[in-house]
Amino acid sequence: MNDAVATAILGDAVLDPREVARQFPVLEQSVHGKPLAYLDNAATTQTPAAVLDAMRRFEQHDRANIHRGVHTLSQRATDAFEAARATVKRLVGADGRHELIFTSGTTDALNLLAQGMVLAPEGEPLLRAGDEIIVSGLEHHANLIPWQQAARRAGASLRILKPDAEGRIHVQDLRALLSNHTRVLAITQCANATGYCPPLRELLAVAADAGAITVIDAAQSVGHGQLDVAALGCDFAAFSAHKMYGPMGTGALVGRRDLLERLAPLRFGGDMVDTVSFEEATFADLPARLEGGTPNVGGIVGMAAAARYVADLNAHGLSAHLAALRAHGVEGLRQIPGLRILNPDAAEAEAIISFVSDNVHPHDIGTLLDEAGVAVRTGHHCAQPLMRHLGIVATTRASFAAYNTHQQVDQLIAGVASAIKFFQ
Numbered sequence: 001m002n003d004a005v006a007t008a009i010l011g012d013a014v015l016d017p018r019e020v021a022r023q024f025p026v027l028e029q030s031v032h033g034k035p036l037a038y039l040d041n042a043a044t045t046q047t048p049a050a051v052l053d054a055m056r057r058f059e060q061h062d063r064a065n066i067h068r069g070v071h072t073l074s075q076r077a078t079d080a081f082e083a084a085r086a087t088v089k090r091l092v093g094a095d096g097r098h099e100l101i102f103t104s105g106t107t108d109a110l111n112l113l114a115q116g117m118v119l120a121p122e123g124e125p126l127l128r129a130g131d132e133i134i135v136s137g138l139e140h141h142a143n144l145i146p147w148q149q150a151a152r153r154a155g156a157s158l159r160i161l162k163p164d165a166e167g168r169i170h171v172q173d174l175r176a177l178l179s180n181h182t183r184v185l186a187i188t189q190c191a192n193a194t195g196y197c198p199p200l201r202e203l204l205a206v207a208a209d210a211g212a213i214t215v216i217d218a219a220q221s222v223g224h225g226q227l228d229v230a231a232l233g234c235d236f237a238a239f240s241a242h243k244m245y246g247p248m249g250t251g252a253l254v255g256r257r258d259l260l261e262r263l264a265p266l267r268f269g270g271d272m273v274d275t276v277s278f279e280e281a282t283f284a285d286l287p288a289r290l291e292g293g294t295p296n297v298g299g300i301v302g303m304a305a306a307a308r309y310v311a312d313l314n315a316h317g318l319s320a321h322l323a324a325l326r327a328h329g330v331e332g333l334r335q336i337p338g339l340r341i342l343n344p345d346a347a348e349a350e351a352i353i354s355f356v357s358d359n360v361h362p363h364d365i366g367t368l369l370d371e372a373g374v375a376v377r378t379g380h381h382c383a384q385p386l387m388r389h390l391g392i393v394a395t396t397r398a399s400f401a402a403y404n405t406h407q408q409v410d411q412l413i414a415g416v417a418s419a420i421k422f423f424q
């Protein structure tokens with residue numbers, strides 16, 4: 001999909017979710033005889049025809065391996081891959097100081113970063129013994145465990161920026177944790193388990209002032225068009241295409257070029273080398289240096305189409321639409337006795353509503369919602385330490401995307417109310 005096609009899809013109008021939904025073939029189905037209300041977008045968004053078409057076009061007309069062929073298809077595939085890099089960089093506000101490395105997703109990107117900081121085949125590693133890594137207590141396991149492992153391997157220590165009892169992060173708590181040894185602050189732009197968005201700009205500024213390398217997990221924000229690495233002033237950000245209307249198994253690490261140059265490559269092999277002898281190898285420049293092996297080129301082409309799609313949604317009022325859906329959901333769920341919504345405050349939350357009932361287990365609520373055609377996620381959302389900190393075992397989580405309607409929010413509210421009534 002090019003920009004002209006994207007604009008044709010949405011026209012000049014304010015975002016109409018029914019019009020958007022028509023672009024998503026998977027949403028046309030019923031579940032248990034009920035129209036599908038897909039509210040599990042924080043786990044994975046669905047993919048529009050424009051993205052599916054871009055991938056199919058690549059596989060049918062341009063498929064070849066990249067960077068090492070002189071033939072026409074290889075050159076076309078290489079051009080498509082590098083054009084995709086430029087497109088995704090544009091979506092996330094990367095400028096001349098940044099480079100973007102394609103990965104298989106957020107998890108892969110954060111592992112590439114954390115492990116690459118520890119190992120340094122040439123020069124000084126970015127993480128050394130005695131350094132301190134601060135990770136927020138809001139994180140998905142993907143932005144915690146790589147840092148636990150990196151700390152262990154480097155002889156560094158891990159410090160947790162704990163949220164308060166409501167799950168909020170405070171800048172003064174970060175100030176208290178920072179020291180001369182702080183090397184990294186890793187924090188999410190939006191907590192996937194609760195929807196809470198920490199005061200990122202302030203936190204990043206305070207950490208950068210103290211000399212820390214700042215890392216954002218943007219998995220939940222990239223699909224809302226909310227990631228702008230230059231404006232935020234972060235050093236690195238990681239995200240996945242499948243949470244921004246793109247394919248699974250693709251994603252990226254974007255970061256400051258001078259810092260990326262100091263990461264050790266972890267995937268040695270084809271495409272990432274300069275010269276190789278039987279005894280040793282020298283490595284290529286960025287970005288190839290960190291992209292060893294054949295990438296998912298068709299997926300990356302789809303990721304670029306998704307990036308254009310998100311940019312277009314964003315220009316047509318995506319944020320306002322998501323905020324209105326969330327406000328509607330919070331308002332309706334609040335009326336249900338015995339239900340507690342985590343982080344209900346609209347000013348501090350993204351398109352996620354996470355809630356617990358006094359009497360009914362989230363899995364029971366999720367199962368009855370499924371029977372009513374409503375897809376939500378239940379469980380600890382890969383954030384076990386945060387759940388434990390909040391004194392919760394699991395939540396039910398509804399999360400919104402451009403194609404969700406207010407009618408579906410009503411379907412959610414009615415489904416939750418009847419599930420709770422059923423089990424009481």
Ligand code: PLP
Pocket residue numbers: 042043104105106107108140142143188190191192217219220240
């Ligand atoms: N970080 C956050 C905040 C997430 O919500 C997720 C996925 O749910 C991840 C990281 C991991 O993303 P992926 O599984 O695409 O690597």
